[in-house]
Amino acid sequence: MEPTTTRGLAAALADGLLAAGVRRIFGVPGGGPNLDVIGAAAERGIGFVLTHGETAACIAASTYGRLTGTPGTALVTRGPGLTSAANGLAQATLDRAPLLLVSDTVPASTADRTAHQRLDQVAAAAPLTKWSGTLGYGGAAAVAEAAARLTLRSPAGAVHLAFDPTTAGDLPPEPTAPPVVDPEHMTDARSLVAAARRPVVLVGVDAIPDGAAVRRALAGLECPVLVTYAAKGVVPESWPTFAGLFTGAAVEQPLLAEADLVVGIGLDTVEAIPGPWSARAAVVLVHSHPAATAYFGDPLLLVGPYTTLLPAVLEDVAPDWPPGAGRRIHDSVFDRLGAHPPAGPGTLTPLDLVRTTRAALGDVLLTVDAGAHMLATMPLWATDGPDPVLISNGLSTMGFALPAAIGVALARPGRRVACLTGDGGLGMAISEIETLARLALDVTIIVFNDAALTLIALKQRDAQGGTPAVTYAPTDFAAVAGAMGVPGVVAGNVDELRRTLESVPHGPLLVDARIDPGPYLHIIDTIRGR
Structure with missing residues (x-):
């Protein structure tokens, strides 16, 4: 079936989603094109979960995607369906969760005479997403697969496709080359780590997909470890080095004041509440992709896979914290709350x-x-x-x-x-x-x-x-x-x-x-x- 018809494009979309590993679609259908997509997906073993609201569909989808390591996928109708999903798009993008939103749209072939529910949906979604484009008949299955995979590419986030079988459509951005670690930066980072006697580790949202590698690198490391809200659970809280939460607020300030080095693993500037960065120690950030760093002063940024970067960066760490320093910080928060x-x-x-x-x-x-x-x-x-x-x-x-x-x-x-x-x-x-x-x-x-x-x-x-x-x-x-x-x-x-x-x-x-x-x-x- 040619993708120049609604059912043909729905079949091509479902093929692309299946190839990208999509397992479920969440959403609120609005009529023919949406229902054709649901039917085509069902024929390929991709289930559909009906929600009451479009934002809820997006949140459920991106959360499902985060935990399964697959592109969370949501389906909405045109006009109010797309606009009602706006908060869900923003949540996925700013919370670094994978979401592909597919919306029906007024077809290009009738847009000049159809004003009902006509919006520039691609432009409306663009500021809230990693990429927003039209899924048309041109290479539809490959475009759908690429758009779905784009949601998982670091940093994970939302991607939007407007479903229109009457136009050729758009092409998602090509994957970029894997980052290459700067040897000088690695040397400088290793020197800072080796010289530190009271390093503190902060774990953030980008570490979630590689949580196993992060846990292996930090297991047995005798220095306090803080996690952001989003990274809570990446590091076992039963560890004696677990020191609590990093929020950019008062609770972690005593520990940061004692540190002579801060090592951020997957730390994202979107996670801290607005305010000054108060730590006076040098900062080394390890991240899977190039990231903004201004919140943390003038840090040294290393970009690459955690599985290879972390063992290399932390190889010569020699902390000299008093035994149980992290746990005492953690327990003091419990005590203050319990007071x-x-x-x-x-x-x-x-x-x-x-x-x-x-x-x-x-x-x-x-x-x-x-x-x-x-x-x-x-x-x-x-x-x-x-x-x-x-x-x-x-x-x-x-x-x-x-x-x-x-x-x-x-x-x-x-x-x-x-x-x-x-x-x-x-x-x-x-x-x-x-x-x-x-x-x-x-x-x-x-x-x-x-x-x-x-x-x-x-x-x-x-x-x-x-x-x-x-x-x-x-x-x-x-x-x-x-x-x-x-x-x-x-x-x-x-x-x-x-x-x-x-x-x-x-x-x-x-x-x-x-x-x-x-x-x-x-x-x-x-x-x-x-």
Whole structure:
């Protein structure tokens, strides 16, 4: 069948996706061309997951792609389908997750007379993607395969294809030559590492695809290791050298102040919150691809594969940290968070909620939304990986955790997933509870319910709208979940929470945790400072 027809192009697209390793498509179809793609994909063994929203489809797809090492793929209709997917494109690109978005479009052959839903979709998606182009009849299968593989090329991110069988289409950019390590830079880096007595290692998002190589290189290395939010899980937290999180905020400053060298592995400037780089030590960055470095002052950048670079760079490291230095830094954060007065009888704090959930569920897969609850969750939820904790760190978008949990559960069948979200973030993706029920996924949603945008409220000052700008009417999320087919339970104290989590060991569950937000100010002071 020729790719100059809708069905012909759908078949060619499906061939290209299959060749690139695509296993599932997520999305919201809008009619003929979309349905032809779904049908052609199904004939080739590529399944389709129907979501309620386009952004949710993108998040689920890119998360699935990250964990499976395949191009996460989403399908939307033209016009509102593409524009509704914009946040999902941005999330994939800034969080360095692989996503191919295929959109229907007004065909070029009728664009001069068809204004309905007509947008320049290629141009609209371009600022949010690594590349945006048209899939036409010219070499369609090869173009689709190349576009899908482009999503995985470091740095991973979003790619967009507008589906149009009436035009020849565009060609994705060719792969660049593998980077060649500068011998002088390698010599300088090895000298800095050999001379350092108190080096600190920071592991970032680019290390995730090569996590095994990173763990091998750092195993037994007697110096503190910090991970970014996105890289949490790459390094086992049971290691005595694990020192906690690097966020660009107050929590890691004492350790960086003691360091005489910072070694960044896969560290991406998109990961740190805006602010000054305070470390005075020299910085060596090891990265799989050329990367921006200005945030870290004037570092020495080495570009190449981690499997060969890390052993060479770290070969002569001779740290002289006191035994257990990293663990003491890590434990001090726990102690400071725990210094908040205990909750009163019959109440539940964010700290109680995280600790109790982690104890009850164990080291399960975890997705975390943006909001105040992440400041309690990320330092207190211990994991030895190797799968990373899934969080939107580069874009920090609310509404991430639930669709991400769907992608995680499909990528890791047979394993339980914990989805920790605030009431604001869940409200943005609440329709996907039905998707969770329909697919019968083993996901436990924990809602930090205080009827407010608490992180924003903590930043609020006089003459900035007051309470109406940051608070909602109370919502019974347990009742909503039940109406959508997921068991929902309200928990207002630690005992209720523990009993609920232990009584439903498998399948979908939503826990509507009615929390006391009082400790959040103490938490944000501990993690980020004033």
